[in-house]
Amino acid sequence: MVLERSALVLGADAPAIATLRPLGPGSGPWAIDPAEAHGLNSSLLQQAYDELRSQPHLRRHCFIVVKDGAIVHESYDSTFTGGVNNSHWGNSMTKTLASLLMGWATEHGTLDIDAPIDTLANSGPPLNLKPYPVTARQAMSQAIAGADGPGQLWAYDRYGYSWINSLIPLLMNASGGRLPSDIWKREFHDPLGLSSNFSWDSANSDFAFGSQGTCRDYARIGQLMLNEGQWSVGGRPKSIVPRTYVKQMSEPQTRYAPYPYYSSTCYGLLTWLNTNHNHSKYPGLCRSPGISVLGHLIPEGPPMPKTSMWPEGIPHNSYYAGGALGQITMVLPDYDAVVVSMGYSEADYQNMDHTAACVARSICRVFGAC
16 A cells, blocks of 8 residues: 555645655655655656656666655656566665665674774684775775775775675674674564565675665665664654764765875765765765676776766765666755666666766756756
8 A cells, every 4th residue: 555645735735744754654655745745846757757768778667756755756667567566676786785784783783884804703714805904984985905005996896705795794793693684674674664575685695786676665775864874663763774874875985094085986885976076075086886807897997987977966965876787776865855766777787877877967957956
């Protein structure tokens, strides 16, 4: 069952509607409101979806916009059999789910993401395969590709084999031996009301990819990030992930002394950031995920091409979970909004830069940013 409002709510009623669900749907169904009830234009939202679908090689299966905790636009391509209830691979959006698990452990476990990894893993083989100490923060920021220290070189651990999967025993150690799959089910899946179609069967062995769910499921995860880790549980706000941690997910995290520049200005903690970040505050270059050649990762991605840049009007603190073939869950805190777009985009077989930029451009006019 989906809670829907059949009447168009305008004018003085709009602010009241916007404050009804500040944290989203809880474990219940999404509320679906007319866009105008939240100060948006339904025609512009439809135009945004049409613009996305018109992009060459940008095959979109779904497009969802959430505003003030309610769905205000939802479209599905006719070829996406099952529509709202169809499960879709999230690919590397799973990395952001792993970051949320790590954030949970900083508040509900004993994890210190700034402690050297070897001091956190007190059993089994050493996890730090680099010739220098590494922390969980540095591993999640993916700034440990260099030989001389964190921050020297950024690279994308696409498959998790280089350092991301080393976070799994850290999480287990910090949570008293609990399996990641158990933590996800009890602390995230159930409270967020994720559907029975959502799964992350590889959570105990792979933090890099493997999750799948409906587009609405990923919208709930985006809403959790928009809520700065808070969720409505039993009608009351509950902290699932610390606010300070979620804030850091939306800011560049790749500069470490003695290096003066961020090794990538558009990466947080297993999250992708607005490519037009404040470069006076965060000096450095935005890096792309790089490419694989015969299964071998080329360590340093080139500076992100200008064609993949976001519109200047989109706020700097906007960020997203991204996956191969164009899976996007975008969080726009300044607009109290979440945008989900998933599909199969050949242009983004390796990366998701192109799709993310297209999504940002398509919604720019919706929010009056351009």
